[in-house]
Amino acid sequence: MTITRIVLLAAALALSGCGKPASTGSQELEAASRQLVPQDPEIAAIYARSCASCHTVAATRAPLTGDTAAWAPRMGKGMDVLVNSVVNGFGGMPPFGLCMDCDERQFEALIQFMANPGATP
Ligand code: HEC
Structure with a gap:
């Protein structure tokens, strides 16, 4: 009886872990994301005042x-x-x-940058 309960509890814990953001390395990824800045000054300014407030914070998902x-x-x-x-x-x-x-062109540049900072303006 008790063993069954423990197994069920363990299974429930394992399942509940699925909905949480990936914790492995997320602090490192977060720290790395904060070092990245678009090269284009116009895009960099928009990024800093809008997208970066969430896209460099793992807790926002x-x-x-x-x-x-x-x-x-x-x-x-x-x-x-x-x-x-x-x-x-x-x-x-x-x-x-x-x-x-922001217009579409700026959103595209921001997305390109966030998805692949090494390859974009
Ligand atoms: C208030 C927080 C917040 C801000 C500010 C923000 N985002 Fe997001 N963004 C999110 C979250 C959270 C998700 C993931 C949503 C999900 O998958 O449910 C997301 C997802 C995205 C996606 C993926 C959408 C998809 O269809 O999968 C793109 C593209 C994106 N953001 C671009 C941007 C751009 C560009 C900016 C700045 C102009 C920006 N975001 C600003 C929180 C934010």
């Missing part, structure tokens, strides 16, 4: 800047879909990602 593994499935949706997600809001992200006066 936003895919972190430079976390290419987290961004790969997102990028797989296609840029148009991603820009739409930002404009309309998506999950925990408010509409426009807190940049109300």
